[in-house]
Amino acid sequence: MDAMGKTRSVLTLTGRFINEAVSFFVFSILDLVDFFLCFLYKVADLFFEAEWKPCYCSSSKEAITNSGKILLSEQGESKIVCLSSTKLQLEEISDTLYTRPSLLSEVSKMTTRENKRGSAVRSKFTVNSTIVEMLQGKIGGQICHPIPRWSDCDCKFCTSWTSSCKESLYVKAEGPKDHDAREDVLFIHGFISSSAFWTETVFPNLSSAAKSNFRLFAIDLLGFGRSPKPADSMYTLREHLEMIEQSVLEPHKVKSFHIVAHSLGCILALALAVKHPNSIKSLTLLAPPYFPIPKGAQATQHMMRMVAPRRVWPVIAFGASIACWYEHISRTVCLLICKNHRFVEFVAKLVTRNRMRTFLLEGFFCHTHNAAWHTLHNVICGTAGKMDAYLDTVRDNLKCNVNVFHGRDDELIPVECSYNVQSRVPRARVKVIEKKDHITIVVGRQKAFARELEAIWNNSSPSG
Known part of the structure; x- marks a missing residue:
């Protein structure tokens, strides 16, 4: 047994060394590639940047x-x-x-x-x-x-937001009418996703009692899915919150509500809870990206290193590193993939024989690089220094139930993040799902998760 343990330790150390060495080599090359692409895009922007291309034309004037x-x-x-x-x-x-x-x-x-x-x-x-x-x-x-701007596709799905109100997010609402609803629930998706993450999984599996008592609102965040994608937006936390308020809370006269949020959505959920402390009935957070900031460390830089550690393995960490550290490489990927997403989707379905979840592909492809880049840096990384204050407010000023779910095999946001939330908000209940990752925490176990949500909503106590 001792020999087996020593062998595993040696293999683990060897694997880490190889990963570090390969990562250093690969990211050194990527640094050069990104610098070269930066030069090319600077030149191209002089001629092709969308200074003459309108986002939309509301009139002939x-x-x-x-x-x-x-x-x-x-x-x-x-x-x-x-x-x-x-x-x-x-x-x-x-x-x-x-x-x-x-x-x-x-x-x-x-x-x-x-x-x-x-x-x-x-x-x-x-x-x-x-x-x-x-x-x-x-x-x-x-x-x-x-x-279409350079990273946009001109298909009907990608431009569907232009046929609706450009001052409002895309909102998928289900449930009874205003006077018949007992309570309201707001669903917020994660990074490079869409409302379909909820409407294709949780919504169909809720019981008839839940559908008759709760109004359900699933939104596409600003810049994602079928929501507007303004080219001049910085996609800050403030902009995202204001769009949620004017798209759901105000027009539907939502006074108190439950929140269900995944990944990036957890940050927006906490910010909403802080802004509307007397309106939150329950907080359900899935894979919250909360990394306590070490004393003396710069919050945003620490968050970037934790979310995107510049490693080639696992693959999801490599993808996050590209998206977080290399603007021009990720811009090129968006240009090659998102703009031609119909072909990519066809190939993916052909290779997987339609086993690929269509709604996940649509959510991933239906965004612009501008929206993804700024949301990543200005919300996920830019609010890292505010998370402690948000959680302290939830702990001290809100009485709502706080439930946290996390997949044991989540390679993007480690399970320790959920325990970090619990350490800051002791009443938070953490449930770790074995053999599930960042996506399969919902996709693949939607029936069980729907039952869990109903139990949370029924047992929640009003805040304030």
Whole structure:
């Protein structure tokens, strides 16, 4: 037995050494590749960046672009007007970890001019009349849907959000009417996913009693699924919360509600709980990405190292490292895969003989690199320093039940994260599911999970 134990230890150490060595070699090459791609994209952006490509055209007189709003005049000239005031833009930027340099420089220039002259200065420029006519819809007919940006696909599924309200998230609602519902439940999906993560798994497996007593709201977060994907958004925590409020809480008159959240959604769930402490009936968190920050460490950098450790194995950690550390490589992947997702989905179904979950593929592909990159850095990493305060508020100011689920084999968010939540909020109940990972904690055990949710909702006590 001692010999077997020593052999395992040697093999483990050898495996770690090989992983470290290979990781160092691979990521050294990726550093060079990303630098090279950065140069290529800087050159390409001079000619092909979507400065002339509107996100959508609400009338023949205006169009929204990456840098602001183009107002088209009758004389065939146009001028750039920022979508919001400089003050608001600076407030948004201060809440982010990562921002586009072009936007920062533009706001900086405007602020300097305001300080010098005491009033806002709007840059003007003249464009070719043919371009103006095209934007006005005089050439090629009226533009009634977005012209895809470089990372967008032009299929109906990807552009479906443009046919609905552009000021609201896509919301899948089920259950009784307002006056018949006993309580409300908000479902928040994880990173690069969609509301289908819930509607294709949990919703069909809820009992008839639950469906008759609870209004269920599953949303596509801003920039994902069928929700709007504004090119000028920084996808900050504030923007995500405001869109949830104006898409679900306000129009549906939701006063108190349960929250079920997965991964990235757990951060938004905690922030919502802090913002609406008297409205939360229960918090159900699946694989919450909570890493306590060591004393003296920089919160966002520590979070990036924990979520994306720059390792080639396991595969999911390698993918997270690419997405987190290499903007231009991940942008290329988005360009090659997301823009051509219909072909990729066809190949995946052909190889797996339709065993691949279609809704998981759709959720993964239906986003833009802009939304994914900024959400990753500004929400997951950028709020790392706020998580302690959020959990302390839940512990001290909320009376709702807190339940945490985690897959034992989760290779992206380790199970220790859930125990970290419990250490901060002692009343939180942690349930570790054996032989389940980051996705199969729900997918594959949806019936059991639906029963667990119903028990939580029925046993929860009102907050406040």
